[in-house]
Structure formats: structure tokens, C-alpha cells
Amino acid sequence: MTEAWIVVHDLDGGNALARSARALAERVVAVSVGAGGLADADLTLTVDAAPGALVEAYAQPVAALLAARGATVVAFAGDVRSRLLAGQVAAHLGVGPTNVAGVVSTAPLVVTRLAYGGLAVATDEITAPVAVLVLEPGAVTPSDVAGQGAVEPVDATPTAGLTLVETRPKGGEQVDLTAAKRVVGVGRGFAAEADLDLARAVANRLGAELACSRPISEGVGWMPAERYLGVSGATIKPDVYLAIGISGQIQHLVGVNHAKVIVAINKDKNAPIFQQADFGVVGDLYQVLPALVDAL
Amino acid sequence: MRIVACVKAAPEDSDIAVKPDRTLDLSRAQWKVGSYDLNAVEAARQVADQVGGEVIGLSVGSEGWSGSKLRKDVLSRGLDSLVVVPGDPDADSFQTASALAAAVGELGGCDLVLLGAGSSDRYAQQVGNQLGALLGRPTLNQVDAITVDGDHVRVERLLEDGVQVVDVPLPAVLSLTSGINTPRIAGMKDILAAGKKPVSEVAAAMPGASARVASLLAPEQVDRGRVVVEGDPAETAQQLAQFLTTL
Numbered sequence: 001m002t003e004a005w006i007v008v009h010d011l012d013g014g015n016a017l018a019r020s021a022r023a024l025a026e027r028v029v030a031v032s033v034g035a036g037g038l039a040d041a042d043l044t045l046t047v048d049a050a051p052g053a054l055v056e057a058y059a060q061p062v063a064a065l066l067a068a069r070g071a072t073v074v075a076f077a078g079d080v081r082s083r084l085l086a087g088q089v090a091a092h093l094g095v096g097p098t099n100v101a102g103v104v105s106t107a108p109l110v111v112t113r114l115a116y117g118g119l120a121v122a123t124d125e126i127t128a129p130v131a132v133l134v135l136e137p138g139a140v141t142p143s144d145v146a147g148q149g150a151v152e153p154v155d156a157t158p159t160a161g162l163t164l165v166e167t168r169p170k171g172g173e174q175v176d177l178t179a180a181k182r183v184v185g186v187g188r189g190f191a192a193e194a195d196l197d198l199a200r201a202v203a204n205r206l207g208a209e210l211a212c213s214r215p216i217s218e219g220v221g222w223m224p225a226e227r228y229l230g231v232s233g234a235t236i237k238p239d240v241y242l243a244i245g246i247s248g249q250i251q252h253l254v255g256v257n258h259a260k261v262i263v264a265i266n267k268d269k270n271a272p273i274f275q276q277a278d279f280g281v282v283g284d285l286y287q288v289l290p291a292l293v294d295a296l
Numbered sequence: 297m298r299i300v301a302c303v304k305a306a307p308e309d310s311d312i313a314v315k316p317d318r319t320l321d322l323s324r325a326q327w328k329v330g331s332y333d334l335n336a337v338e339a340a341r342q343v344a345d346q347v348g349g350e351v352i353g354l355s356v357g358s359e360g361w362s363g364s365k366l367r368k369d370v371l372s373r374g375l376d377s378l379v380v381v382p383g384d385p386d387a388d389s390f391q392t393a394s395a396l397a398a399a400v401g402e403l404g405g406c407d408l409v410l411l412g413a414g415s416s417d418r419y420a421q422q423v424g425n426q427l428g429a430l431l432g433r434p435t436l437n438q439v440d441a442i443t444v445d446g447d448h449v450r451v452e453r454l455l456e457d458g459v460q461v462v463d464v465p466l467p468a469v470l471s472l473t474s475g476i477n478t479p480r481i482a483g484m485k486d487i488l489a490a491g492k493k494p495v496s497e498v499a500a501a502m503p504g505a506s507a508r509v510a511s512l513l514a515p516e517q518v519d520r521g522r523v524v525v526e527g528d529p530a531e532t533a534q535q536l537a538q539f540l541t542t543l
């Protein structure tokens with residue numbers, strides 16, 4: 001029977017990954033760092049994480065465990081902690097991880113990943129003795145086959161070094177932009193945070209969710225990270241995407257080019273976004289948006 | 297303090313042409329350092345300016361560095377010197393991290409290695425994670441703030457559900473967020489000074505690749521209407537509203 005391994009650090013994300021990993025093999029075995037057994041895996045090796053330890057401190061013992069058990073396919077989720085774990089575990093195993101956008105076949109293992117900011121898709125045949133995969137959202141269709149849920153505790157000693165001083169939880173809304181039928185995206189064309197109200201007014205009229213380009217989120221922090229679109233952010237498939245003050249770099253477009261219709265407002269008539277738009281307005285958003293709210 | 301900032305020269309994506317058979321034409325692409333790598337240069341400069349020390353730029357892949365323009369560009373943004381490691385610039389993250397690890401050893405070690413959020417061509421977000429493991433040093437990704445405090449740094453790390461404050465003993469390897477700073481624009485004086493900064497080469501072996509690239513193709517393009525209107529804002533807004541309501 002073919003076997004896929006997963007390495008997880010939280011229960012919900014872990015079970016979701018277990019269901020996804022069934023696309024890779026018949027049997028799913030998990031290594032769970034501090035998150036206990038997974039109902040959706042067939043077997044979970046549970047590592048009791050020391051209180052206050054970072055899950056990443058277990059990369060080396062987890063790699064040793066995977067090697068000892070002969071794992072040949074190891075999948076990780078795409079969150080920040082899992083990514084670091086993936087890279088470190090892979091390095092200890094002497095291989096490079098692959099960010100998987102899609103799975104073409106499992107024997108041989110052939111996967112796709114984005115390249116050049118999403119300008120191209122690379123199809124990779126994994127040739128390393130151990131395939132370490134980071135499954136990006138939507139890479140595979142999760143299975144609804146139930147796992148056997150067996151649990152086996154294992155011992156592991158964390159690597160010393162990092163000291164967690166405190167964790168400041170981020171109160172955040174849960175957003176699922178992937179389900180939105182209409183999305184309004186804002187970019188650096190907005191000069192101040194308060195001006196986003198202009199876009200909010202349009203979004204309200206259209207019944208649309210508000211999203212943004214990456215610099216609006218990670219650069220100036222006007223919107224939470226869940227709301228930025230693109231190669232490293234969310235990918236959406238709405239009926240309409242309205243890009244306001246967004247230049248249309250490939251890294252952004254890749255997150256929105258599955259929209260049925262793309263509409264753009266930009267004051268620069270040479271902005272690349274117009275090449276990808278069904279309908280474009282060349283104009284200053286500070287003049288166009290109030291007029292648009294009136295017209296809708 | 298000796299700080300290494302890792303930068304990659306990659307073909308500028310806006311110069312890459314897609315051929316009718318969807319393969320890429322990189323022949324006219326300028327080589328550029330990815331915008332997120334510049335966050336590593338800026339952060340390194342800021343730390344060095346605070347506590348004293350030098351900033352060495354380290355790059356695997358010599359193809360993009362042959363012209364002096366790019367060298368001057370990154371050197372003018374805060375590096376004291378640049379070390380280029382010949383090798384495949386399109387190598388995978390383990391290959392690149394292995395070469396970087398060997399090069400750091402050749403340079404006689406350092407106190408802090410800083411990397412960007414992701415390279416502009418591969419965007420694996422992994423070279424730093426792998427490099428840290430290979431060097432056997434404390435390693436973190438998504439670092440959004442750095443404060444040096446004697447023999448360790450205190451960092452803020454941005455997660456999906458919160459911010460971790462972590463004490464990291466030196467030497468360490470940190471990958472940054474793209475929002476940690478705004479890379480400086482070099483002035484005339486910096487650009488002139490950059491021409492005099494040392495650029496050297498260090499050889500480092502690279503292991504084999506973890507995957508074979510079977511194909512590299514642009515996705516199928518969606519045909520878009522590309523109607524563009526221009527002129528009086530009230531009028532164009534009206535036309536846009538009309539378009540939206542017919543959907």
C-alpha cells in the first residue's frame with residue numbers, strides 16, 4: 001500500500017492536510033507536533049511539545065523519525081510555521097521542498113509550481129529520494145474517506161536556541177474571499193488609509209468583498225493579510241473583479257485572472273492592468289469613485 | 297557585527313516575453329535583484345548602523361552580475377561588499393542553500409544572515425529555512441522586526457493568527473517579511489561610492505537537484521474585452537456603472 005506522511009502542528013490544519021494527502025497515497029501517516037492524534041489520518045505519531053517551545057524546534061528529530069520509518073513522500077501545509085518546518089526537515093533529509101500548486105501524477109510523482117511570479121507554471125518530476133511537498137491552498141481536492149485514527153506516542157527532544165517570549169494573538173475576522181461573487185481590490189493608488197472608504201462605498205453598492213494588493217497589506221498594513229490577492233496571497237474566482245489603483249503586476253494578476261470579468265480603474269492609461277481588463281476606466285480614482293457610487 | 301545579506305539576481309519578470317507556444321523568452325530580460333531581497337539589504341544596513349559592523353552581500357549565480365550596473369545598484373543600497381558564488385541561478389532551494397552555507401564558511405562565518413521573503417523567480421520562501429538548518433543555527437521566517445540585544449536579537453514574527461516575540465541567540469539566520477522596512481533609494485553619492493566597493497568570487501559546490509523540470513509554460517491566456525474609456529469622470533463612471541449592471 002502506498003503511504004504519504006504529513007507533519008502538522010495544529011488539529012484543524014492537520015486534519016485538513018490529512019484529507020488532502022489522500023490524493024497522494026492510500027494510507028496517510030501523520031507526525032503531530034503538540035497537536036495530538038488526527039481523526040483523518042490512519043496513524044498519528046504524536047510528539048508532546050514542551051510548553052513554550054516553538055514547533056520548529058522539532059525539525060531535526062522529526063526528520064530523523066521520517067528517515068527511520070522510511071518515509072518517501074512528506075507533505076506540509078502552507079502556513080508560516082509549516083513552511084519553516086518543511087524547509088528545515090527537508091534540509092536535514094538532504095533535499096529541497098517543492099511548493100505544490102497541483103498534482104499531475106503520483107507514480108512517478110509529478111507536480112506543478114508557479115514560477116516567475118506566476119508568469120509561468122513549471123511541471124516538476126520529483127527525483128529526490130524523499131519528496132517534501134508544501135501543498136498550497138487548492139493544490140489537491142481533499143478526500144472524504146475517513147482515517148483510521150490510530151495514535152502512537154513518540155519521544156523527541158527539541159533543539160535548543162529559540163526562546164518564545166510572548167505570543168500576541170491577532171484578533172481577526174475570518175474571510176473567505178474564494179467564495180465571493182464580487183470583489184473590489186484596492187492598491188497603492190490610494191494615498192491614505194481613510195480613502196479606502198471610497199472603495200468601501202463602491203463595494204457596498206455592488207455587494208462585493210474588499211480585497212487588496214500585497215503592499216496595501218504587508219507594506220502599509222491597511223488591510224489584513226487574508227485580504228491580499230496574488231501569487232503569495234489569496235486566489236479568487238469571482239464573477240467580477242474590480243481593480244482600483246492597482247497597476248496589474250503579474251504577481252497580483254495571477255490571483256485574480258480566473259475572474260469571469262475584470263474591471264479596472266487607473267489614472268495611468270499604460271498600466272498593465274488594462275491589458276487584462278474587460279472594461280477599463282482611465283481616470284483619477286478620487287473623481288471616478290464618488291461618481292461611480294452615484295451612478296450605481 | 298558581521299552581517300550577510302543574501303540577494304539573488306533573476307530575470308526581471310516584466311521583460312520576459314511569452315512565445316506563441318507558451319514557452320518563455322528570457323533573452324531580452326534584464327537581470328534584477330528581487331524587491332524582497334532588498335529588504336534584507338536594508339535591514340542588514342540598519343542593524344550594522346545601530347551596533348556597528350559590516351554588511352556583505354552574498355549571491356549564488358554569476359550570470360546576472362556580469363554587468364556593473366546591477367552590482368552598483370545593490371552596493372549603493374547599503375552593502376559594504378558583494379560576494380558572488382558561481383552556479384546555476386535557477387537552482388532549487390536546497391542547492392542554493394548548500395552553496396550559500398559553504399560560502400558563509402569560506403567567508404569565515406558571520407553573526408547574522410538575513411534573507412528576503414522570497415526570490416522573484418522561484419519564490420519558494422525556503423532558502424533561508426534550509427540555510428539555517430544546514431548551518432545548524434537558530435532560524436526563523438516571517439521576521440517583521442529586529443532588535444539587537446547583546447548576544448541575541450529579539451524579533452517579531454508575523455503568523456497567520458498572531459505575532460510571536462522570540463529571542464534568537466546569535467549567530468542566526470532570519471528570513472524577513474516584505475513589510476519590515478522600505479528599502480532606501482540610493483543617492484548620487486551612494487552610487488559613486490558603490491563603484492569603489494569590493495566585489496569578489498567564492499567557489500562553492502552544489503548538490504544535485506531535487507526535481508527534474510519537465511516543462512515551463514505560461515498559463516493559457518483568458519481573452520479579455522479590453523474596452524478602455526477615458527475622459528470626464530462622471531461620464532466614464534456612468535459607462536462603467538452601465539457595464540457592471542449588464543453583467
Ligand SMILES: Cc1cc2nc3c(=O)[nH]c(=O)nc-3n(C[C@H](O)[C@H](O)[C@H](O)COP(=O)(O)OP(=O)(O)OC[C@H]3O[C@@H](n4cnc5c(N)ncnc54)[C@H](O)[C@@H]3O)c2cc1C
Binds near residue numbers: 117244245249266285
Ligand atoms: C516574490 C514576489 C511576490 C509578490 N506577491 C504578490 C502578491 O501575491 N500580490 C500582490 O498584489 N503583489 C505581490 N507582489 C508585489 C507586486 O510585484 C507589485 O509590487 C504589487 O502588486 C503592486 O501593488 P499595486 O498595484 O497596489 O501598486 P503599484 O504598482 O504602485 O500601482 C499603483 C497604481 O495606482 C495607480 N494610481 C496612482 N494614483 C492613482 C489615482 N489617484 N487614481 C487611479 N489610479 C492611481 C498608478 O497608476 C499605479 O498603476 C509580489 C512581489 C514579489 C517580488
Ligand SMILES: Nc1ncnc2c1ncn2[C@@H]1O[C@H](COP(=O)(O)O)[C@@H](O)[C@H]1O
Binds near residue numbers: 332333355421
Ligand atoms: N541564488 C541566491 N543567492 C543568494 N540569495 C538567494 C538566492 N536565492 C534565494 N536567495 C535568498 O533567499 C530568499 C528566499 O528565496 P526563495 O526561497 O527562492 O524564495 C531570497 O529573498 C534571497 O534573500
